[in-house]
Amino acid sequence: MSDHKRMWEKLNLDIEAHDGLLEVLGKFYGDIYMSQDNRLKGMEYMDFVLSEVHGLRIKELQDAKAAGRKVVGTFCVFVPEELTLAAGAVQVGLCAGAEVGSARAEELVPRGTCALIKSFIGFKLSRLCPYIESCDMIVGETTCDGKKKAYEAFAAHAPMYVMEVPQTKSAAARALWRAEIVRFKERLEELTGKAITVESLKAAMRTVNARRRVLQRLNALRAADPAPISGRDALLINQISFYDDPERFTAKIGELCDELEARVAKGQGVAPAGTPRLLLSGCPMAVPNWKLPYVIEGSGAVIVGEESCIGTRNTRDLVDETPETMDGLLDALAERYMKIDCACFTPNDERMDNVAALAATQKADGVVHYALMFCQPYAHEAMKLGRTLADKGVPLLTLETDYSMEDVEQLKTRVEAFVEMVS
Amino acid sequence: MSDHKRMWEKLNLDIEAHDGLLEVLGKFYGDIYMSQDNRLKGMEYMDFVLSEVHGLRIKELQDAKAAGRKVVGTFCVFVPEELTLAAGAVQVGLCAGAEVGSARAEELVPRGTCALIKSFIGFKLSRLCPYIESCDMIVGETTCDGKKKAYEAFAAHAPMYVMEVPQTKSAAARALWRAEIVRFKERLEELTGKAITVESLKAAMRTVNARRRVLQRLNALRAADPAPISGRDALLINQISFYDDPERFTAKIGELCDELEARVAKGQGVAPAGTPRLLLSGCPMAVPNWKLPYVIEGSGAVIVGEESCIGTRNTRDLVDETPETMDGLLDALAERYMKIDCACFTPNDERMDNVAALAATQKADGVVHYALMFCQPYAHEAMKLGRTLADKGVPLLTLETDYSMEDVEQLKTRVEAFVEMVS
Numbered sequence: 012m013s014d015h016k017r018m019w020e021k022l023n024l025d026i027e028a029h030d031g032l033l034e035v036l037g038k039f040y041g042d043i044y045m046s047q048d049n050r051l052k053g054m055e056y057m058d059f060v061l062s063e064v065h066g067l068r069i070k071e072l073q074d075a076k077a078a079g080r081k082v083v084g085t086f087c088v089f090v091p092e093e094l095t096l097a098a099g100a101v102q103v104g105l106c107a108g109a110e111v112g113s114a115r116a117e118e119l120v121p122r123g124t125c126a127l128i129k130s131f132i133g134f135k136l137s138r139l140c141p142y143i144e145s146c147d148m149i150v151g152e153t154t155c156d157g158k159k160k161a162y163e164a165f166a167a168h169a170p171m172y173v174m175e176v177p178q179t180k181s182a183a184a185r186a187l188w189r190a191e192i193v194r195f196k197e198r199l200e201e202l203t204g205k206a207i208t209v210e211s212l213k214a215a216m217r218t219v220n221a222r223r224r225v226l227q228r229l230n231a232l233r234a235a236d237p238a239p240i241s242g243r244d245a246l247l248i249n250q251i252s253f254y255d256d257p258e259r260f261t262a263k264i265g266e267l268c269d270e271l272e273a274r275v276a277k278g279q280g281v282a283p284a285g286t287p288r289l290l291l292s293g294c295p296m297a298v299p300n301w302k303l304p305y306v307i308e309g310s311g312a313v314i315v316g317e318e319s320c321i322g323t324r325n326t327r328d329l330v331d332e333t334p335e336t337m338d339g340l341l342d343a344l345a346e347r348y349m350k351i352d353c354a355c356f357t358p359n360d361e362r363m364d365n366v367a368a369l370a371a372t373q374k375a376d377g378v379v380h381y382a383l384m385f386c387q388p389y390a391h392e393a394m395k396l397g398r399t400l401a402d403k404g405v406p407l408l409t410l411e412t413d414y415s416m417e418d419v420e421q422l423k424t425r426v427e428a429f430v431e432m433v434s
Numbered sequence: 435m436s437d438h439k440r441m442w443e444k445l446n447l448d449i450e451a452h453d454g455l456l457e458v459l460g461k462f463y464g465d466i467y468m469s470q471d472n473r474l475k476g477m478e479y480m481d482f483v484l485s486e487v488h489g490l491r492i493k494e495l496q497d498a499k500a501a502g503r504k505v506v507g508t509f510c511v512f513v514p515e516e517l518t519l520a521a522g523a524v525q526v527g528l529c530a531g532a533e534v535g536s537a538r539a540e541e542l543v544p545r546g547t548c549a550l551i552k553s554f555i556g557f558k559l560s561r562l563c564p565y566i567e568s569c570d571m572i573v574g575e576t577t578c579d580g581k582k583k584a585y586e587a588f589a590a591h592a593p594m595y596v597m598e599v600p601q602t603k604s605a606a607a608r609a610l611w612r613a614e615i616v617r618f619k620e621r622l623e624e625l626t627g628k629a630i631t632v633e634s635l636k637a638a639m640r641t642v643n644a645r646r647r648v649l650q651r652l653n654a655l656r657a658a659d660p661a662p663i664s665g666r667d668a669l670l671i672n673q674i675s676f677y678d679d680p681e682r683f684t685a686k687i688g689e690l691c692d693e694l695e696a697r698v699a700k701g702q703g704v705a706p707a708g709t710p711r712l713l714l715s716g717c718p719m720a721v722p723n724w725k726l727p728y729v730i731e732g733s734g735a736v737i738v739g740e741e742s743c744i745g746t747r748n749t750r751d752l753v754d755e756t757p758e759t760m761d762g763l764l765d766a767l768a769e770r771y772m773k774i775d776c777a778c779f780t781p782n783d784e785r786m787d788n789v790a791a792l793a794a795t796q797k798a799d800g801v802v803h804y805a806l807m808f809c810q811p812y813a814h815e816a817m818k819l820g821r822t823l824a825d826k827g828v829p830l831l832t833l834e835t836d837y838s839m840e841d842v843e844q845l846k847t848r849v850e851a852f853v854e855m856v857s
Contacts, residue, residue: 123810124810155579156811160780160815164814173602175601181613357582388582391586395586
């Protein structure tokens, strides 16, 4: 028996089903990723990380736990990783991108629940996510009705802690969020037995900001025509940013950006200059939810940005690292996270502006808005975005889908027509 | 042309479609209400109010406006009517219970939106609700993703103001709500040009509490077996409580309760003793959404309570009228509204306790949980309620429906089987 298998057994995974899952994942990855032309050398690291996503990375988490560190799991970019790191813990995004255990999930949540929520519940109930099983605490948030209520049922199965994200950005709402930041800090200190200090928090801010900066650099390079990296690869990098060790990841993406820069300087790309350029916008795509990028890039277009939580929504805003007091640092944290333009806010006009601005800087010929079925906040904003972009003459394609493969042909037809229209 | 018609024209209603709507409503009311046996004499007032729901009551609103009062429309029990009345304005619930203008509504909100939301948008876009057209301000709230986001689009068509209802009952969340109460007070003062005083607020609290008390009395009388009033009639009373002049309404329901008390003393009821007794629980049923009560009471059961916003959720808790300072009164208001056990809160265990307690006090043989399709908060809680009631041995039937009549036969089949099971 391999070391990995022994580890998975200790984590009480369903070994047989898990083997099957990894096999499907490997094949899916091969089809979608390894088939690409003109791929960057720097993507080899990503291929490796993904091939070991339930292996070496889990081993690292187990080693960290053995050394006394705690593991904190999340589903949302509102959970301030700076505090987790400052408390000496590791923060990881949790499995939520595959159609796994939906039937079991529907015992806990209504059928009319989005695929992402059903997925994390299915992963847990089917014992298929070694990340969830490694967690000492799982942090939820109140960003949508579906997650907010699902966490209540999920709490019977996992060590849940829920942060209240407000629904407006009024002064009172910001005060609520500031109080939630303090409560989370205290909870982390209790969990880890380690006080968060000005020094440890500033160091953690530098670490997380550095990762944001390198992803901003990556994104800026994608403004070049021809596009120097595929949308699939860029999405994968963003996905892995939620799992990987932050410092190692930042260094590796820095190297990849050097390679990209050289490419851009030489006018090289993954597709010919003039290839239709599309911006993806909307719901997050968690690993291995690569269906839509594959469909789009298989339809003669290239994706030049992801306006999503697994994309620019997570990387656009830096936290101010300069305050020298705990209060000042917590203010800075609260302020930075309140810049997030999640559809959970009302109104959320800044997102409309941000999508339009990103489409312009990335020189996108059109925007594809993607909402998970039953995700009401993004479905509403898709309609609003349609009105905003129409005013600016930017074409928009609005899609609603889930994790099943049943609608791939239908998506292809709609995407191909859209690509032709913007060409 | 009748006076009413002239008024409707001035309100820019679609007269022809509105005539059609009133005709359908009248027929529907006749079928569902006038066909009942052993009806209370006091229900004549309700029949009259409902027959004039778009007529005399609208005339009263117009007269109030002519006398300088403002009209405030709402969709939710979180909007503190005490403040509205204290500012000399009139507060009314808005049309949201009929399938009207759905196709138009789907131009503003996604198809996967609940019938209640589509209804108020449809009423507005089709120019069929004289209440909406009479409003100087419409107050929304952030109680669910669907309404929260729908109000953004609706604001282009109506004078919207949105209150942020928090999602937990933590100290910070209560502080946010307290701040929202103050902001609403200031907005009302601005709208009406009238300062809210300790005296006017205390008087308004007495008015609203009196209405709650008389509805509590009505509810308590329904614990008798045989049930002295039908669920349909009790629902109608609760529905009218959102429209009618509060003082007149309270007086009329007081008289009706006297009649009920005499009935109970004589052991008389609307159905024989021993008729299966059911508690309705879940989403609000706005006028004229009487489908499910009609199905239930047509299946040999009697409804003995409505655990809903148009029911006990609106009447269970009184506000403390005793503080003598504005701050004290606002604290009392904030506290009273934070007792609401809406599914928007996480967790919301008190609702589970309240449903079980109400089923016990009303001597219900079972509970029918009703969720509007696409209402995620109540769909989640239906599953949670199933687990709670199973532990207590209380049978539960969970239904999901909308405003269409297409599923009536299917509902009948399920309800009849349930009634037989609890008999």
